[in-house]
Amino acid sequence: MTRKNKRRSKAVLTLLAVAAAVTVLGWLAGCGTTGDQPAPTTVASGDTDAVIAARGLTPDDVYAAVKTYVPTGKKDEYVMFSSGGHSGQVLVIGVPSMRLLKVIGVFTPEPWQGWGYSNETREVLAGGNVGGKEILWADTHHPALSETGGDYDGQFLFINDKAQARVAVIDLRDFETKQILNNPVTTSDHGGTFVTPDTEWVIEGGQYAAPLGTAYASIDQYAEKYRGMVTFWKFDRSAGRLMPDESFALELPPYWQDLCDAGKLASEGWIFCNSFNTEMATGGIEDGNPPFEAGASQRDMDYLHVINLEKAVELAGAGRTIEVEGFKVLPLDVAASEGVLHFLPEPKSPHGVDVTPDGEYLVISGKLDPHVTIFSFDKLKNAIEAGTFSGQDDYGVSIVDFDAALETQIELGLGPLHTQFDDQGYAYTSLFLDTAVARWSLGGDAGAKNPDPAWSLVQKTGVHYNIGHLVAAEGDTVSPDGGYLVALNKWSVDRFLTVGPLHPQNFQLLDITGTGESMKLLYDMPIGIGEPHYVQMINADKLNAWEVYPEVGWNPLSQSKDPNAVAIGEEKVVRNGKNVEIWMTAVRSHFTPERIEVEKGDHVVWHITNVEQAKDATHGFALPNYDINLSLEPGESTTLEFEADVGGVFTYYCSEFCSALHLEMVGYFLVKS
Ligand code: RUQ
Ligand code: CUA
Numbered sequence: 001m002t003r004k005n006k007r008r009s010k011a012v013l014t015l016l017a018v019a020a021a022v023t024v025l026g027w028l029a030g031c032g033t034t035g036d037q038p039a040p041t042t043v044a045s046g047d048t049d050a051v052i053a054a055r056g057l058t059p060d061d062v063y064a065a066v067k068t069y070v071p072t073g074k075k076d077e078y079v080m081f082s083s084g085g086h087s088g089q090v091l092v093i094g095v096p097s098m099r100l101l102k103v104i105g106v107f108t109p110e111p112w113q114g115w116g117y118s119n120e121t122r123e124v125l126a127g128g129n130v131g132g133k134e135i136l137w138a139d140t141h142h143p144a145l146s147e148t149g150g151d152y153d154g155q156f157l158f159i160n161d162k163a164q165a166r167v168a169v170i171d172l173r174d175f176e177t178k179q180i181l182n183n184p185v186t187t188s189d190h191g192g193t194f195v196t197p198d199t200e201w202v203i204e205g206g207q208y209a210a211p212l213g214t215a216y217a218s219i220d221q222y223a224e225k226y227r228g229m230v231t232f233w234k235f236d237r238s239a240g241r242l243m244p245d246e247s248f249a250l251e252l253p254p255y256w257q258d259l260c261d262a263g264k265l266a267s268e269g270w271i272f273c274n275s276f277n278t279e280m281a282t283g284g285i286e287d288g289n290p291p292f293e294a295g296a297s298q299r300d301m302d303y304l305h306v307i308n309l310e311k312a313v314e315l316a317g318a319g320r321t322i323e324v325e326g327f328k329v330l331p332l333d334v335a336a337s338e339g340v341l342h343f344l345p346e347p348k349s350p351h352g353v354d355v356t357p358d359g360e361y362l363v364i365s366g367k368l369d370p371h372v373t374i375f376s377f378d379k380l381k382n383a384i385e386a387g388t389f390s391g392q393d394d395y396g397v398s399i400v401d402f403d404a405a406l407e408t409q410i411e412l413g414l415g416p417l418h419t420q421f422d423d424q425g426y427a428y429t430s431l432f433l434d435t436a437v438a439r440w441s442l443g444g445d446a447g448a449k450n451p452d453p454a455w456s457l458v459q460k461t462g463v464h465y466n467i468g469h470l471v472a473a474e475g476d477t478v479s480p481d482g483g484y485l486v487a488l489n490k491w492s493v494d495r496f497l498t499v500g501p502l503h504p505q506n507f508q509l510l511d512i513t514g515t516g517e518s519m520k521l522l523y524d525m526p527i528g529i530g531e532p533h534y535v536q537m538i539n540a541d542k543l544n545a546w547e548v549y550p551e552v553g554w555n556p557l558s559q560s561k562d563p564n565a566v567a568i569g570e571e572k573v574v575r576n577g578k579n580v581e582i583w584m585t586a587v588r589s590h591f592t593p594e595r596i597e598v599e600k601g602d603h604v605v606w607h608i609t610n611v612e613q614a615k616d617a618t619h620g621f622a623l624p625n626y627d628i629n630l631s632l633e634p635g636e637s638t639t640l641e642f643e644a645d646v647g648g649v650f651t652y653y654c655s656e657f658c659s660a661l662h663l664e665m666v667g668y669f670l671v672k673s
Contacts, residue, residue: 064522070097085530088138098525107138114630120557128180139163142534150197150478154542160192184325191260202233209254213325228252248328265359267377271307301345352418365416371409380405412438420475422482425449430467459517463487471535549635562637564607586619589661597670609637620655647673
């Protein structure tokens, strides 16, 4: 048993004992009602039994409360990184308390943290411009924590934008976005981001086929001119950046690629991506054609794309790529003839492909098939080597014989989507239509860790409602932790007070500590921001974020001291023709200087350093009518630049309540017309 597991088991035992005691007290107090009417707010203070009785809590409620309550001063055991969906941001949430710790500005300006208002943050956002056009929203789907040896290492987080085919890099030393890149080869992505076990590559799988790059082709030329893709972004860990020049895409048939996963341990070096619409439906309901939803779900089988990444890297290195919009692309015919790409039939309009922790099996969820289909990587590899193919698709890609790679199929229920794993040899699959989480037992060595028969459905627990993704603690790594699982529900229907017709989505925490049919629902968390898709949950011990920047004058983009950092006593304003450059400090409770006068039409460059080193001593910098608000964390130095094109007198002020004299932390910006 690892240190972590021991600690957790002990904690769980203590919690169970407390919960049992409270539960008995609850029963003695005669509670057990399950009404959803508002509970009385005034009950005898200090009397736990009376509170339980007055609030109508059941023994299960009390257990859930005791399992999730994190008292003040204590900290959460896990941290979840959640996509913020079409808000374009990332959410940071503590587990088991399910408290929101932070919203990280990624693709969308986030004024309270100054994201998108300084030179540095604008530069990062501009990396996501598409054909020179500023795009300030995104549909974030799948966050991926950086890994070392297939385990989260707590250093970086990546996330994709499905709408514009972009990827972002967040540095977990300061939880700030450092890079955004637009994929020049494609217009949409979905199967991203996923990382290889040592984070050499960040995977971005495509979604809706289109002509590569910005080319135009009529929809009648779909089969000849439209293409899918998967892109492998090379990651330089020491620079903390993706390297476009060392990255490449793989051209794929115009099926709609969906989620991907990287092989690990036994299957390291291989990448697996699902696809749907192998029918190559092109829509046109208005012309009497079947709508996409019908046209794209005719066939019983679609194709799992089995990609030999090592071989692809080798061929890209040997110059077998072509260039599309200045980006390297390994052509489909090369991939097919050189054995980089094979197809494996998979039922039916699949969504998630998830590799088991040992890397031995691939779990496929077909949205229209009540089973999960489990392939053995070993069998798959042998079939490829032996050439056990059932044919080729229209693009010359060999199709591996389904039965040759099949391990088994397990009937779970309706609408299986995604699968995660625990430390006891269980897998957990979300069932969208059943609105349930299915716990099932793995086979192989992993499955021997629990008492349930191998490859069998063990329990289904209802969730509220219509679950998409789910996450278990470190549940997609080589060593999942178990303990907690979160269901990411698309609908909340009746779970919360109504806040208008746009309802929050609902994260539900489940207790997965036991074996057999012991899964329990613990907690509901409304998500008051865009639709989260995927989440990863990391042990909090693995994160080593800074509490203040390491040195006064720190530039968060370069992660080093800024050449324009200002020390106390060195503040100045320098005019050079129409250019005015300001070097300013911020400290409790004043800016220096406090009066700045410019001419209308001047070009202003303004450097500000927060010279504080105390935790939490953040200053804001709000400049009214100029659309500027900054957040200067302790030690941070930043620059902003603008034309003084609005005449008048404006007070720049600190927008963080930093001290008793915060209201006095102000200065006059006078723009003479
Ligand atoms: S995908 S649940 Cu990106 Cu399943 Cu949304
Ligand atoms: Cu500084 Cu308020």
